[in-house]
Amino acid sequence: MSQTNSNEPRPSFSAAQRWQAALSVGLSVLAMGALVLMVNYLGIRHFKRVSLAPGRPTELSPLTRRVLQTLTNDVQVTIYFRKDEPLYDSVWALLKEYSLANARIRVQTVDYARDPGAAQLVKTRYRLSQITDKNLIIFDCGGRTKTVSQGELSDYDTQALLSGTSREVRRTHFKGEMLFTSALLNVTSMGSLKAYFLQGHGEHQPDQEDKLQGYSELAAVLTQNNIKFDTLHLATVPEVPADCHLLIIAGPKTPLLPEELERIDRYLRQGGRLWVMFHFDSVERETGLERLLAGWGVAVGRNVVSDPENSIRGEDVIVSRYGSHPITRPLYQSMVHLLLPRTVAKASGASPTESALVEPLLFTGPHARVLTDLRGRVAYATPQDYVGQVPLCVGVEKGRLSGVSADRGTTRLVVVGDSSFLGNQLIHSAANRDFAFLTVNWLLDRTQFIGPLGPKPIKEYKLHMTQSQLAAVRWVLMLGMPGSVLLLGLVVSLRRRK
Numbered sequence: 001m002s003q004t005n006s007n008e009p010r011p012s013f014s015a016a017q018r019w020q021a022a023l024s025v026g027l028s029v030l031a032m033g034a035l036v037l038m039v040n041y042l043g044i045r046h047f048k049r050v051s052l053a054p055g056r057p058t059e060l061s062p063l064t065r066r067v068l069q070t071l072t073n074d075v076q077v078t079i080y081f082r083k084d085e086p087l088y089d090s091v092w093a094l095l096k097e098y099s100l101a102n103a104r105i106r107v108q109t110v111d112y113a114r115d116p117g118a119a120q121l122v123k124t125r126y127r128l129s130q131i132t133d134k135n136l137i138i139f140d141c142g143g144r145t146k147t148v149s150q151g152e153l154s155d156y157d158t159q160a161l162l163s164g165t166s167r168e169v170r171r172t173h174f175k176g177e178m179l180f181t182s183a184l185l186n187v188t189s190m191g192s193l194k195a196y197f198l199q200g201h202g203e204h205q206p207d208q209e210d211k212l213q214g215y216s217e218l219a220a221v222l223t224q225n226n227i228k229f230d231t232l233h234l235a236t237v238p239e240v241p242a243d244c245h246l247l248i249i250a251g252p253k254t255p256l257l258p259e260e261l262e263r264i265d266r267y268l269r270q271g272g273r274l275w276v277m278f279h280f281d282s283v284e285r286e287t288g289l290e291r292l293l294a295g296w297g298v299a300v301g302r303n304v305v306s307d308p309e310n311s312i313r314g315e316d317v318i319v320s321r322y323g324s325h326p327i328t329r330p331l332y333q334s335m336v337h338l339l340l341p342r343t344v345a346k347a348s349g350a351s352p353t354e355s356a357l358v359e360p361l362l363f364t365g366p367h368a369r370v371l372t373d374l375r376g377r378v379a380y381a382t383p384q385d386y387v388g389q390v391p392l393c394v395g396v397e398k399g400r401l402s403g404v405s406a407d408r409g410t411t412r413l414v415v416v417g418d419s420s421f422l423g424n425q426l427i428h429s430a431a432n433r434d435f436a437f438l439t440v441n442w443l444l445d446r447t448q449f450i451g452p453l454g455p456k457p458i459k460e461y462k463l464h465m466t467q468s469q470l471a472a473v474r475w476v477l478m479l480g481m482p483g484s485v486l487l488l489g490l491v492v493s494l495r496r497r498k
Helices: 015-045 062-069 088-101 116-126 159-163 176-188 216-224 258-269 289-294 432-443 467-497
Strands: 075-080 105-110 136-141 144-149 154-157 170-174 193-198 227-232 246-250 273-277 298-300 304-306 316-319 336-339 344-346 357-363 368-371 373-375 378-380 386-388 391-398 411-416
Touching: 062 088, 062 176, 075 088, 075 116, 075 176, 088 105, 088 176, 105 116, 116 136, 136 176, 144 176, 176 216, 216 227, 216 432, 246 258, 258 273, 258 289, 258 411, 273 432, 289 298, 298 411, 336 432, 344 357, 411 432
Parallel strands: 075 105, 193 227, 193 246, 246 273, 273 411
Antiparallel strands: 075 136, 136 144, 154 170, 298 344, 304 368, 316 336, 344 391, 357 391, 368 386, 373 378, 391 411
16 A cells, blocks of 8 residues: 655645636636726727817817717718818817717818729719819818818918018918818808898998998808808888898998888888998988987997007007996907097897896996097097996897798898998907807807817917037937937846846
């Protein structure tokens, strides 16, 4: 009978224990894999992107995010661009943000120089010219298309070139988000709204390119909001057209006819939307709109407001004080730049439309002066002038009226004591363009679009270095960095030999 050697080592684990440990490790690996899969699945379906650089060109505004949240149609976006164009990276990165915010937006890139086959398909589908149609962004929703060209994407500073001090034309603003969101509205909206500019009394013209008097830039704001526009000579038609969603009266200089005023008032009483802006040239002679607006609780002063503490040239007023209203709430950190404004306030006393809600929107500083001694184009200060804070703009709203069609609903008005601030030159000053955007969308009751959406400034960073500094940087990049890696490897090798 053999004896078991008591000195023979016993196994640490039995076979059952080894199987149990292997099973435990396997289940742990499977559980970890399942956890990783679940985290990735949730990350794909429910993720939030955080911008670490506020104000960057690809950061979407709250307005664009609201538009994207309401988007239920599939939109195909084709970036028909050479990839070596300076704007390509900005366009692609911004549209990538759009597609991440809403999966219904699909972005396709076609480099017509490197992929002629795909380029030909795009040309055929959208009937592009073989020569001139290049560097485009094409939005397509169910056959409705809108094209944005490279030339529309930037504002340029040409002053140095025109003055001869430099041959460089510098891009100052990137308008990608403004144009892309507008294009989405154009292709996804089944029908567009229509605005009319009243003409025949010296008003600003929507097709005029003049810097001070032209309103082509404001007309572009309407177009970008999917709003068609036309002119209206109310003296030649019996009524404001039925397809008028917004009537704009911008700076009339001569009086309106009584029948024109009657037609405008009737349009308002039927739930119309009206935007009136007064020009300095009409301050000494009433246009008739003053009496019409008084019936809606608005008092338009025959004066000029001076606010030296908030002025650049003396005749302008920089507004940074606002009423609590959907138009002005997004502007609390911005300014509106007016030129020779007059007071526009809530009228005192009862009126036929006393149920209308009149709210001041823009205010001067606390030491503004209201000048009433006007002779020609010159205003003179007198001891009787009122000094204090005064309103320069009001918004008016009256609830749904009995017998009014649901197409128009509530009556809304905005009255501003200046019209030059939206001319082609001043509309780009301060937040004037944003004010126009907000006003149009409030008047048309498109509250989901209330929010500023303008060009984003391009920040340039220049590093100036001397020749010796450039040489030092060159040696660091060519020898210093590779040398440090080699030295670290040598140290590790020596330590291992020991």
